[in-house]
Amino acid sequence: MATSTIDLTLPYKTRVKDALGNKHLKIALERSTGRMAGQRVAAMNAVDGPRLRNQVRQMKEYVLRNLPDLLEQLETNITANGGRVHWAKEAVDVQRIVVEIARKANVQKVVKAKSMATEEVHLNQALQAAGMKVVETDLGEYIIQLAGEPPSHIVAPVIHRRVEEISDIFQRELDMPPTLDPQVICSVARGALRKEFLSADMGISGCNFAIAETGTCCIVTNEGNGRMTSTLPRVYVVVMGIEKLVPTVEDAFLQYQALSRSATGQQCSVYLSMTSGPRKPGDADGPEEFHVVLLDNGRVDMLAKGYGEALCCIRCGACLNVCPVYREIGGHAYGSTYSGPIGAVISPNIHLEVTDVDKLPYASSLCGACRDACPVKIDLPRMLVELRRDVVEAGDTTVFDRAGMQAFSRMMQSRASYEAAGGLGSLGSNLLAGLSGGVIKSLPGPLAAWTSSRDFPPLAKRSFRAQWRERMKGRKVIGEEQNA
Numbered sequence: 001m002a003t004s005t006i007d008l009t010l011p012y013k014t015r016v017k018d019a020l021g022n023k024h025l026k027i028a029l030e031r032s033t034g035r036m037a038g039q040r041v042a043a044m045n046a047v048d049g050p051r052l053r054n055q056v057r058q059m060k061e062y063v064l065r066n067l068p069d070l071l072e073q074l075e076t077n078i079t080a081n082g083g084r085v086h087w088a089k090e091a092v093d094v095q096r097i098v099v100e101i102a103r104k105a106n107v108q109k110v111v112k113a114k115s116m117a118t119e120e121v122h123l124n125q126a127l128q129a130a131g132m133k134v135v136e137t138d139l140g141e142y143i144i145q146l147a148g149e150p151p152s153h154i155v156a157p158v159i160h161r162r163v164e165e166i167s168d169i170f171q172r173e174l175d176m177p178p179t180l181d182p183q184v185i186c187s188v189a190r191g192a193l194r195k196e197f198l199s200a201d202m203g204i205s206g207c208n209f210a211i212a213e214t215g216t217c218c219i220v221t222n223e224g225n226g227r228m229t230s231t232l233p234r235v236y237v238v239v240m241g242i243e244k245l246v247p248t249v250e251d252a253f254l255q256y257q258a259l260s261r262s263a264t265g266q267q268c269s270v271y272l273s274m275t276s277g278p279r280k281p282g283d284a285d286g287p288e289e290f291h292v293v294l295l296d297n298g299r300v301d302m303l304a305k306g307y308g309e310a311l312c313c314i315r316c317g318a319c320l321n322v323c324p325v326y327r328e329i330g331g332h333a334y335g336s337t338y339s340g341p342i343g344a345v346i347s348p349n350i351h352l353e354v355t356d357v358d359k360l361p362y363a364s365s366l367c368g369a370c371r372d373a374c375p376v377k378i379d380l381p382r383m384l385v386e387l388r389r390d391v392v393e394a395g396d397t398t399v400f401d402r403a404g405m406q407a408f409s410r411m412m413q414s415r416a417s418y419e420a421a422g423g424l425g426s427l428g429s430n431l432l433a434g435l436s437g438g439v440i441k442s443l444p445g446p447l448a449a450w451t452s453s454r455d456f457p458p459l460a461k462r463s464f465r466a467q468w469r470e471r472m473k474g475r476k477v478i479g480e481e482q483n484a
């Protein structure tokens with residue numbers, strides 16, 4: 001069966017071409033992103049959405065302004081609760097720290113809840129190289145682990161796969177009888193994962209937000225795997241980016257509401273698991289050891305370089321679901337742990353190994369849909385433009401790009417040349433469209449990329465300016481009279 005996977009090591013253009021040529025991927029993306037975007041709108045409209053967005057934005061700005069103090073407060077409170085905090089500058093530091101914790105505790109098996117931070121630092125590979133078995137327990141993550149793929153969406157890691165493909169994977173890897181019934185498929189996964197939970201020595205998760213004033217790490221899930229990961233094994237490790245902070249418990253519930261509504265269109269998620277420290281005498285459950293690894297990996301530099309606004313991100317995935325580029329090419333074409341508009345901003349800034357990472361800021365139409373959908377009102381188009389400027393300033397552009405932009409700049413500086421270019425464009429595009437039934441099916445030279453996957457409509461035969469001039473012929477224009 002044809003699948004919807006893309007080889008991440010190929011050049012960016014090839015990845016995009018492969019994605020556009022994959023009709024299964026297109027079907028999977030259309031089904032899911034449209035549904036999630038619609039659910040988000042309904043959930044935000046059910047409350048005072050603009051007010052919620054303003055409140056979350058203010059809170060996240062406060063966090064960034066007070067990041068060092070809040071991180072120290074978090075560390076103090078986690079330590080007072082009996083946990084341990086570790087600081088990791090780079091991805092390799094997270095790998096080393098977690099492998100050391102695991103070795104000291106004689107860990108053989110690790111269960112993991114969904115975590116983009118651990119994907120970012122390739123923690124699974126490090127633990128496996130150290131001889132441990134690692135099992136993803138979020139259903140989507142479990143499926144892609146069985147398939148040997150990375151996630152393709154921040155919230156819905158297996159969004160690129162159709163149920164037919166998931167059934168194939170389970171038949172192959174778990175001996176499941178042929179079925180397309182999602183309930184049967186889920187129960188097979190549940191049965192397999194339950195055994196893993198009960199025999200795991202260590203649980204690892206990311207962190208949706210950590211509360212500085214109480215030293216509490218919170219994970220938001222819908223499957224209950226988060227709380228099994230955080231309470232059943234002897235050792236529990238949280239890996240979180242340094243920006244995943246909220247100052248107070250009230251702020252945590254503010255972010256929780258924005259996250260649930262924006263990510264999955266729910267009023268609240270099915271589970272919210274909060275861990276402040278290891279099990280205390282008399283506690284019914286909980287880990288014997290609780291560790292929190294705080295990850296930088298380029299985030300502090302992002303603040304310094306002027307891209308700190310992207311650190312307000314609460315990883316809801318709403319910008320992916322509305323992005324016309326993501327909806328066409330899916331997450332794997334970006335080649336990075338983080339895809340979509342937020343991925344195109346984060347990936348060139350933090351320390352990730354991504355083939356052709358400087359191409360990602362161009363994976364956007366700059367339509368602004370991502371900014372409008374974002375619960376934190378992050379101005380992603382502004383940062384995408386600034387990243388493109390960085391690429392130009394670094395001299396990483398082609399001769400065609402430079403000549404094209406210089407010609408465009410000269411044209412836009414003169415009304416006569418703008419109108420002349422418009423007239424020529426209209427004449428040429430209408431001639432070409434006339435040859436192929438009203439739309440241009442194939443543009444020449446470097447412009448051919450545009451028509452490789454879609455048609456190009458011809459320019460209007462008469463420009464707005466020409467129509468306006470004709471309409472206003474003989475009429476007096478208010479203002480011109482006064483200025484005369």
Ligand code: SF4
Nearest residue numbers: 313314316317319374
């Ligand atoms: S940038 Fe905004 S919309 Fe996109 S994932 Fe982050 S919080 Fe969500």
